[in-house]
Amino acid sequence: MVVTTRTKKTTKSTKSGAERRYRPKVAVWKFASCDGCQLSLLSCEDDLLDVVGEIEIAYFLEATTAVIKGPYDLSLVEGSITTEHDAQRIRKIRQQSKKLITIGACATSGGIQALRNFGDVDHFIRSVYARPDYISTLRTSSPIHEHVPVDFELRGCPINKNQLVEVINATLNERAPNIPHVSQCVECKKNGTVCLMVAKGVPCLGPVTHAGCGNLCPSTDRGCFGCFGPSEAPNGPSLARQLEKLGMSKQEIRDFFRSYNGNAGAFRETSEAYD
């Protein structure tokens, strides 16, 4: 739930009689990530102009080099924390932000780079870099909520642009966003998608995965990969037992749960049981 803080109500009438509201200052921040979620904002196309008309973009390097100093009404944060420098930076951002919303699998669970959490980071550094002593990194990739309080977490790898607009829209209009925390199965059934697991025996993470992607994979005949992370009440062990019945090996099950959201609680616990 977004904590509702009332925005400043300096309004003036426009020609159409509609109230012109105070335009909140919005900043978009990047941590360890691929930029894909920030790009979702730029991909909002028709909606983008409406959004930009209602907010003041104060910091968004992906879109503009112009920077307005904080504090900010809303900070959107992409990416995970992988260095001590970033761990310090996110605290400063939180201090300057009335509301902080994390966007995407990296920011909400640690992302694909959190695979390092299951291995030996020193070994990776020695294997990859000619001068390991130049590399300064944390042992883990961790989600933003492990470092600072977060007002709302928007899931997905990448996030769904309609959900992003909905969260910004809800924030501007001081209402709760319509982002259900149910399983992907609910999205399949509302969409009329036939269950791949039941009708074809295709392995699918849908029953334990958060809805919101727009039913992308199951509606195109592919099982869910879990891009949106765990649903509100995931039962990983039960689904894993069913995946075994469908013929997946223990290693395949471990790897299935350990991808974009592998570090997210329920997915991590299930994959570790199959290590």
Added chain:
Amino acid sequence: MSQTHKSSAQASPKSAHGSGKGKSPSVGAKLVVGEEGIATLLAILKKIGYKTIGPTLRDGAVVYEEIASLGDLPVGWSDEQDGGKYRLVQGTKGSFFEYLVGPTSWKRYLFPPNHKMWEADRKGGSFEVKNIDPTDIPSYAFIGVRSCELNAIRIQDKVFGFGRDDKPEAGIFSDPGYVERRKKSLIIAVNCSRAGKTCFCTSMGGDPHVVADQGHDLALTELISGSRHEFVVEVGSERGALIAELLSCRSASSSDLSDEEAVARKARSQMGRKMVANVKDVLKRNLNHKRWEEVASRCLSCANCTMVCPTCFCSSVEDKTDITGNHTERWRTWDSCFSIDFSYIHGGAVRRETKSRYRQWITHKLSNWHEQYGTSGCVGCGRCITWCPVGIDITEEAKAIKDTGE
């Protein structure tokens, strides 16, 4: 619920029909048509303005979607179903209706998954509400409604108040959208020629073959053997009679009727599951049974059972503003007692654990529904068993509680 169509003698949603060739068959009459009779039926329904929704193959299952002609039916296909498993298989060559109920139920059309209730625009310092125009609601002809599904529709009729006069002073309201869709719908039932491993309608007070006054306009029984492919057509309503009159058919002979009865007997004998007797009281006596913990260890809390259930009716409403805040819409969307937010009241959700959500679902469905609506909420269609990804079986859970409980 026998209020259905008896009062209306209009075959057409546009009232365009009525110049019949001869005398209409009476309600209860049984006629026989061939394959071409079904083709004619579909054509007539389309011609008089119905949106024909019926069985068709998609993505490895028989689903209910808009169909235009015989070619859209799952001709020659059947299915095998069990807990967590559904497979299409080759059936009797040329058969139209050998398949059993699949993942879709008719509630998709009568109680749509997403439905706009009203919208409002800001006007100066106030706002203006616009209700949805009921004439935008299509007239559906449902083709292939099974007996268990007719029972499910009648259960949802009670939930949404179809056939009941609103008495706001007594707290009695009906759902205008549901009532409008239901009123405009025509029902062509199909009697089951077989039963599957997850079927148990007979232990929920149903039967694989429809009976008079079950709410259908016409009911078909497919007779297929050797070179014979015919359908017994039972006239279920006056509206059905007006349509039957337009089909080229003959009266059913006593041998046709005994063939029809043989189909029913076969289906009745094949029920793959059985609900324990007196389940209503069994569950009520065992609210603290250890089985609830056990089933929760298997339950994915994914809500599939409630989504495929033809009687589950839970929904939530979402207010959607546009970004300027000058236009808003209220949408109703399917929800489920398996979602945590569904029981959210001030201070938090009431049913936080899977065991309490599963218990809520099954006790409402099989026990408390009686007090609420005077009937069980389960018709024995078996969808919740087939479409549960891990195959949790409502009949098995009820039996386990009965066998080991108080």
